[in-house]
Amino acid sequence: MFDRKELLVHVTGAQALVKSLENQGVEVVFGLPGGAILPAYDPLRDAGLRHVLVRHEQGAGHAAEGYAWATGRTGVCMVTSGPGATNLVTALADAYMDSVPVVAITGQVPTAMIGTDAFQESDITGITGPVTKHNELVTDPQRIPAAIAEAFHIAGTGRPGPVLVDLPKDVLQATLRWSWPPVMDLPGYKVPGPPDPAAITAAARVLRAARRPVLYVGGGVIKSGSHEALLELAELANVPVTTTLMARGAFPDAHPLALGMPGMHGMYAAVTALQECDLIVALGARFDDRVTGKLAAFAPHAKVVHADIDPAEIGKNRSPDVAITGDLAATLPELVTALRAVTSSEGPADTAPANTGDWVRTCAAWKRAYPLRYTQEPDGPLKPQHVVEQLSALTGGDAVIVAGVGQHQMHASQHYSFTKPRSWINSGGLGTMGFAVPAAMGAQIGRPGELVVAIDGDGCFQMTAQELATCAIEGLPIKVLIFNNGFLGMVRQWQELFYDERYSEVHLGTSIPDYVKLAEAYGCAGFRCEAPGDVAAVLEKALAVTDTPVVVDFRTHDVEGVFPMVPAGQPNDGIVLGPEFSAAEQAAATRREVP
Amino acid sequence: MSTHTLSVLVENKPGVLAHVAGLFSRRAFNITSLSVGPTTDERISRMTIVVDGASTPVDQVHKQLEKLVRVLKVVELEETAAVERELALIKVRIEPHRRAELLDIAAAFRAAVVDLDHGTIVLEAVCSPGRLDKLLAELDGHGTCELVRTGLIAIRRGSETITDGKDS
Numbered sequence: 001m002f003d004r005k006e007l008l009v010h011v012t013g014a015q016a017l018v019k020s021l022e023n024q025g026v027e028v029v030f031g032l033p034g035g036a037i038l039p040a041y042d043p044l045r046d047a048g049l050r051h052v053l054v055r056h057e058q059g060a061g062h063a064a065e066g067y068a069w070a071t072g073r074t075g076v077c078m079v080t081s082g083p084g085a086t087n088l089v090t091a092l093a094d095a096y097m098d099s100v101p102v103v104a105i106t107g108q109v110p111t112a113m114i115g116t117d118a119f120q121e122s123d124i125t126g127i128t129g130p131v132t133k134h135n136e137l138v139t140d141p142q143r144i145p146a147a148i149a150e151a152f153h154i155a156g157t158g159r160p161g162p163v164l165v166d167l168p169k170d171v172l173q174a175t176l177r178w179s180w181p182p183v184m185d186l187p188g189y190k191v192p193g194p195p196d197p198a199a200i201t202a203a204a205r206v207l208r209a210a211r212r213p214v215l216y217v218g219g220g221v222i223k224s225g226s227h228e229a230l231l232e233l234a235e236l237a238n239v240p241v242t243t244t245l246m247a248r249g250a251f252p253d254a255h256p257l258a259l260g261m262p263g264m265h266g267m268y269a270a271v272t273a274l275q276e277c278d279l280i281v282a283l284g285a286r287f288d289d290r291v292t293g294k295l296a297a298f299a300p301h302a303k304v305v306h307a308d309i310d311p312a313e314i315g316k317n318r319s320p321d322v323a324i325t326g327d328l329a330a331t332l333p334e335l336v337t338a339l340r341a342v343t344s345s346e347g348p349a350d351t352a353p354a355n356t357g358d359w360v361r362t363c364a365a366w367k368r369a370y371p372l373r374y375t376q377e378p379d380g381p382l383k384p385q386h387v388v389e390q391l392s393a394l395t396g397g398d399a400v401i402v403a404g405v406g407q408h409q410m411h412a413s414q415h416y417s418f419t420k421p422r423s424w425i426n427s428g429g430l431g432t433m434g435f436a437v438p439a440a441m442g443a444q445i446g447r448p449g450e451l452v453v454a455i456d457g458d459g460c461f462q463m464t465a466q467e468l469a470t471c472a473i474e475g476l477p478i479k480v481l482i483f484n485n486g487f488l489g490m491v492r493q494w495q496e497l498f499y500d501e502r503y504s505e506v507h508l509g510t511s512i513p514d515y516v517k518l519a520e521a522y523g524c525a526g527f528r529c530e531a532p533g534d535v536a537a538v539l540e541k542a543l544a545v546t547d548t549p550v551v552v553d554f555r556t557h558d559v560e561g562v563f564p565m566v567p568a569g570q571p572n573d574g575i576v577l578g579p580e581f582s583a584a585e586q587a588a589a590t591r592r593e594v595p
Numbered sequence: 596m597s598t599h600t601l602s603v604l605v606e607n608k609p610g611v612l613a614h615v616a617g618l619f620s621r622r623a624f625n626i627t628s629l630s631v632g633p634t635t636d637e638r639i640s641r642m643t644i645v646v647d648g649a650s651t652p653v654d655q656v657h658k659q660l661e662k663l664v665r666v667l668k669v670v671e672l673e674e675t676a677a678v679e680r681e682l683a684l685i686k687v688r689i690e691p692h693r694r695a696e697l698l699d700i701a702a703a704f705r706a707a708v709v710d711l712d713h714g715t716i717v718l719e720a721v722c723s724p725g726r727l728d729k730l731l732a733e734l735d736g737h738g739t740c741e742l743v744r745t746g747l748i749a750i751r752r753g754s755e756t757i758t759d760g761k762d763s
Contacts, residue, residue: 125610126613129613130617136610139609154664188605188664188665188666310662311661312655312662316655
């Protein structure tokens with residue numbers, strides 16, 4: 001890392017930027033050049049890293065996110081000032097909401113012109129302040145190496161998030177003395193230390209004492225790489241596990257203790273277990289409104305153990321009885337150890353597994369009685385759930401599944417059987433249409449040789465479809481499965497349920513564009529599938545393509561909804577199973593009964 | 596109104612005030628007053644932020660401020676354990692027959708006369724917030740025509756300083 005000869009080398013700001021990225025171990029930058037960032041693109045030609053030229057800056061941002069989700073490493077994007085930078089804002093907001101480590105480099109107009117409404121000037125640090133973990137306008141060229149090192153440090157440590165570094169053109173052109181590693185100057189940046197042993201012991205005690213505990217697993221478990229310790233904890237304590245939209249894959253769906261996803265479109269068993277439990281152990285989760293429903297009515301009988309790396313999440317929405325601040329990579333193994341110690345010191349007669357047996361059986365009965373249900377008539381309209389289940393069976397969980405936001409995202413999360421972490425990538429918190437294609441592109445670069453499948457809605461797809469060109473030219477064989485129901489489906493579903501079926505501006509139509517022709521125009525393979533019986537064969541054909549991207553136009557049933565559903569703002573007690581269940585079943589479900 | 600006073604040490608760098616102010620607006624925290632100035636260390640500025648405890652979760656304000664990279668330290672100062680002062684400049688129209696009465700009020704609150712012409716008087720008052728409110732109430736009947744307040748500043752009583760103790 002430290003090269004003495006380089007101490008005396010004078011370089012331009014642009015060279016320092018590129019050298020810093022190289023020294024930071026960056027393997028790929030997603031970007032698109034323009035006026036203010038031009039100086040940086042010159043040394044980039046000779047750099048020891050890959051640049052992927054996107055078709056729209058938002059694509060660069062989501063690709064950096066997809067790369068980060070798929071690999072756990074920080075994704076990097078680079079764009080010019082003004083519109084280049086503002087086009088990144090959605091992706092930065094997305095990364096901020098989902099705690100995705102991203103470093104964004106933006107060009108800026110020369111320092112002397114800042115504030116003069118110069119051509120392609122925007123106050124991007126001002127604009128992105130609310131949606132970044134940190135940002136900085138660098139005015140001293142000598143600071144570039146430190147600013148880049150700090151950006152990576154902040155993005156990737158603690159609760160991860162996006163960091164933006166804004167570099168005026170004259171700063172990129174100026175000369176500085178190169179040295180690496182730079183001294184970071186972050187006196188106010190705090191990464192939480194190890195978890196408090198007393199809190200760990202307290203958590204182990206309440207967990208052992210609980211009769212109806214549930215693990216409420218969030219994205220933090222995946223980010224911290226603590227899924228193995230999670231499995232150990234769940235089995236040791238014999239506790240049912242719910243995995244949020246951010247945590248799909250943190251715990252294998254086929255495991256007997258797995259209840260699946262909780263929340264607005266969660267599995268009945270997961271939603272109800274959280275409502276009825278006497279203890280929630282929240283691990284890297286944030287009591288988001290899509291999980292809790294009406295907060296005041298959420299899990300009314302539950303004590304709460306809340307473990308998170310971000311102290312501000314603890315007590316933000318729900319006051320915990322035991323708070324554990326720290327990295328789950330330390331917390332979870334220590335909790336396992338503490339639980340063993342508590343069990344052995346307090347005697348095996350009253351061990352946690354014995355306590356929770358009835359509860360685990362109750363949860364399993366709920367799971368059996370109120371599963372995900374849909375009807376695929378052999379000659380009827382194609383159901384999106386059927387496509388997901390065929391994909392799940394075909395891949396056996398051995399794929400990276402990417403989704404945007406909406407019905408396709410929920411169907412994918414619900415019906416794909418995840419087996420391992422970092423096999424599910426989506427836009428959780430921000431709910432960004434257009435996330436899937438560019439995120440899949442980033443994921444494929446981070447995981448070359450692996451199967452990356454974007455499941456996308458027709459509405460979402462059309463927001464960022466131009467990145468297919470990037471994928472084709474870069475030789476990235478992502479598979480894009482469009483669930484083409486011709487509608488902004490989730491919005492349509494809400495209008496059906498909450499606006500008296502008064503459909504307003506949600507119809508897109510299924511045939512414009514012709515997705516097969518569009519795929520071919522972009523140098524991709526294009527397939528269409530309308531018959532349920534053809535799904536497996538078309539998927540097999542699509543998955544077999546390894547040299548170009550593939551787009552499959554699945555003509556899915558336009559009125560198919562996503563269920564179960566808890567209407568927004570309602571208590572989770574009011575979970576609606578959907579049209580596939582009888583009134584008697586719904587009534588029994590509302591009473592928590594197993595028929 | 597229940598208020599909470601936060602003393603915040605921040606790096607003296609561009610954009611820091613915007614980061615802090617932006618945090619308050621995006622999290623819908625209500626600021627009652629905010630004052631900023633240098634400290635004995637030129638690299639560090641000190642903000643005194645008063646928030647309305649009824650509408651704003653103070654614990655969240657504290658934790659969210661701590662998360663800002665340029666924020667060095669956040670300390671909540673309890674009223675009884677701190678000296679709290681605010682400076683106000685108050686322009687009052689003089690009615691000739693009530694001039695003596697006005698000056699009596701100023702004297703009672705140790706408000707100095709810092710400007711005077713034939714029609715108006717400018718008073719400078721340095722008070723605790725409660726006392727300043729009382730002064731303003733007293734002056735209300737005297738045609739106060741302009742008011743400017745610095746916002747509260749506060750410092751802990753006793754020998755302990757803000758840089759002592761653990762980083763909270």
